Amino acid sequence: MYPARVTVQLAARSYDVAIGRDVLGELRPVLAALKPSSLLLVSDANVAPLHAPAVRAAVHGLAELHEFVVPAGEGSKSPARLNALYDWALGGRIADRRSVVLALGGGVIGDLAGYFAATLMRGVPYIQLPASLLAMVDSSVGGKVAINHAAGKNLIGAFHQPAAVICELAFLDTLPRREYVSALAEVVKTAALAGDDLHTVLDANPDAILARDHGLLARVVQHCVRFKAGIVARDETETTGQRATLNLGHTLAHVLETAFPDRYLHGEAVAIGLAAALGVSIARTGLAPDAANDVTRLLARLGLPLQAPPELDPARVLELLASDKKREGTSLNFVALRAPGRPELLPVRPDAGFAALLLGRDHG
Ligand SMILES: NC(=O)c1ccc[n+]([C@@H]2O[C@H](COP(=O)([O-])OP(=O)(O)OC[C@H]3O[C@@H](n4cnc5c(N)ncnc54)[C@H](O)[C@@H]3O)[C@@H](O)[C@H]2O)c1
Numbered sequence: 001m002y003p004a005r006v007t008v009q010l011a012a013r014s015y016d017v018a019i020g021r022d023v024l025g026e027l028r029p030v031l032a033a034l035k036p037s038s039l040l041l042v043s044d045a046n047v048a049p050l051h052a053p054a055v056r057a058a059v060h061g062l063a064e065l066h067e068f069v070v071p072a073g074e075g076s077k078s079p080a081r082l083n084a085l086y087d088w089a090l091g092g093r094i095a096d097r098r099s100v101v102l103a104l105g106g107g108v109i110g111d112l113a114g115y116f117a118a119t120l121m122r123g124v125p126y127i128q129l130p131a132s133l134l135a136m137v138d139s140s141v142g143g144k145v146a147i148n149h150a151a152g153k154n155l156i157g158a159f160h161q162p163a164a165v166i167c168e169l170a171f172l173d174t175l176p177r178r179e180y181v182s183a184l185a186e187v188v189k190t191a192a193l194a195g196d197d198l199h200t201v202l203d204a205n206p207d208a209i210l211a212r213d214h215g216l217l218a219r220v221v222q223h224c225v226r227f228k229a230g231i232v233a234r235d236e237t238e239t240t241g242q243r244a245t246l247n248l249g250h251t252l253a254h255v256l257e258t259a260f261p262d263r264y265l266h267g268e269a270v271a272i273g274l275a276a277a278l279g280v281s282i283a284r285t286g287l288a289p290d291a292a293n294d295v296t297r298l299l300a301r302l303g304l305p306l307q308a309p310p311e312l313d314p315a316r317v318l319e320l321l322a323s324d325k326k327r328e329g330t331s332l333n334f335v336a337l338r339a340p341g342r343p344e345l346l347p348v349r350p351d352a353g354f355a356a357l358l359l360g361r362d363h364g
Contacts, residue, residue, distance in 0.1 A: 004222045007019045008235040010140060010161060017141060017225050020218055024058040025126065030164040034125055036063045036100040040089055042113035043104040044072040047131045050174050055104055062349060065091050066094045070112070070317050077112050077147045079156070097121045100163070106132035106179075107139035107266075111154070112286045114145030118160030132175055133183035136268060137190065138222035142232040142243075152323070153254075167221055170253040172212060182267030184302045186211065189274055190224045195245040195341015198223045199294065206301045245343035248335040249274030252308065254282050255320040259312055264305075269302035276358050281336040283357055284346060291340055307360070314355035320333055321350040 003020030016138055018026040018126075043052055048069045068088050070076040093343035102150035103113035103126055110128050111295035116127035134230060144176035146157025149172035171182065200217065202209060208216050228246070235242035256264055264272075275296050296306055321332060331347040338344055348354055356362065 004218065004224065006220050006229050008161070009230040011115060013143075015162060015164050017167060017229065019136075019167040019169070019222050019225060021169045021214060023166055024129075024168050025166070026053055026166050027055075028062065030166075030295060031059060031062050031130050034163060036125075037096050037098040038094055038100075039063050039065045039100045039102055039334060040095060040099055040347070041065060041067045041104060041114045042070070042109060042114065042116065043067070043072055043353075044106070044109055047070040047105045047171075049113050051104060051131060051168075054168075054170075055102065059102075064094075070109070072108070074108055074148070076207075077108055077116065077154075079147060079149070080114065080311055082116060082147050085112075085306070086120070089116075089120060095124070097124060101126035101139075102129055103127070103162075104129040104131060105131070105135070107110075107135045108138050108147045110135050111144075113147050114143075114162070115147055115157055116159055118145055118158040118214055123160060126160070126162040126282065128162045128168055129171075129341045130165065131171040133180050133221075134186060135171060136169075136172075136221050138186050138228065140165045141225055142166070143236070146287070153257075156351075161236075166227075167225070169214065169217055169221065172217065178265060178363060179359060180212070182265035182271075185267035185271035185274065185299065185304050187224055187303070187305075188295060188299055189270060190227050191298075192274070192278075192340055193245060193248055193343050194223075194227045198227075199298070199340065202302075203294070203298055206298070207244060207333065210302065216242060224244045241345050244333065245335050247339070249277045249320070249345060251332070251334055252276040252317075256308060258311070258320050259316060260317065263309075268305055271299050272306060272308055274307070275306040276301065276360065277334070279334060279360050280334065280348075280354075280357055281338070282344075284348075285310075285336045285338045285344055287337050288341065291337075295340075311358065314352055314359060314361070317355040317358060318350060318352065321355070 003023040101117040130136045143161035146154035149155040243280040253269035256269040278292035336346045
């Protein structure tokens with residue numbers, strides 16, 4: 001049954017996502033078609049020692065391979081690190097317009113190396129080799145690439161679709177447990193947005209998911225990739241509102257990440273934000289409380305947090321919502337659910353009542 005293949009349908013920019021164990025061999029036909037003059041492998045200091053050897057073996061003999069390793073963590077999505085990549089590729093004369101970038105790592109590497117590829121000589125092809133669960137189920141698919149600026153996350157970026165995505169599930173064997181569990185929040189979010197049997201599969205097998213059962217993991221990653229591929233195919237550049245619904249749970253998540261920079265991993269903040277978005281949905285779009293409970297119960301069974309910390313008060317939430325980049329004029333586009341599988345962009349006025357509702361507290 002596996003490796004599985006999902007195609008992201010984007011006319012001339014269509015590409016395949018291969019998913020399975022021992023699927024790095026998929027690199028050869030993709031690279032054979034691209035006929036690269038050189039390969040520029042970008043990875044981080046955690047992932048490179050563990051998984052670059054397998055990539056080296058998979059591309060052996062195809063083109064000269066050059067490697068650049070950045071420190072692990074969000075700090076590497078910076079103008080300084082991007083400049084270091086340009087210096088390496090251009091100063092070292094190892095790149096030309098037929099070079100291909102290989103992004104081996106989590107979402108940080110996918111975003112950084114993808115933006116590097118988008119801008120190097122007005123754009124060279126790149127291949128996503130996601131190593132984290134978050135990168136496999138979310139960030140490696142869809143072509144959003146970016147670095148951060150002092151003014152905010154992902155503010156310098158582009159849409160640049162990869163030539164292929166190869167989800168080598170064996171990479172997940174070395175992913176730290178907290179990172180793995182955190183990414184499950186995005187999986188649960190996908191299930192709520194899709195409203196199909198993904199939720200049932202997760203709900204019936206939380207322990208097997210947590211144990212990284214191979215068959216189940218392949219199924220879950222494939223499901224998430226197929227769902228995201230469908231949305232990206234319909235709204236590649238986030239203009240019709242469909243792609244924006246993927247931000248379910250992200251309004252409060254961004255507030256938490258800014259208010260407590262070192263406390264939460266992204267998915268942990270999304271889990272709290274998802275629970276909050278379901279609370280708002282019950283109040284504003286008529287989501288059935290039982291449907292919301294199904295989702296929050298699953299988050300809890302996977303070991304994810306549900307509550308914002310008590311020290312976060314509505315006034316601080318309002319202050320941070322004011323800088324939300326999804327804001328349009330005085331209202332905020334909030335992703336709510338009418339029912340599982342039926343998301344909706346809700347224009348809300350970010351006032352004290354909304355902040356209290358988001359935090360699940362009474363507004364006195
Ligand atoms: N482009 C998009 O559409 C999109 C979507 C969602 C998130 N993102 C971005 O993704 C980033 C978060 O991604 P992430 O959670 O993967 O973070 P990450 O890249 O920082 O990886 C998390 C940690 O796990 C380590 N790691 C990754 N894979 C490993 C493996 N196989 N074995 C051992 N260690 C491993 C990394 O070194 C890092 O320390 C954020 O910058 C976010 O903005 C982008």
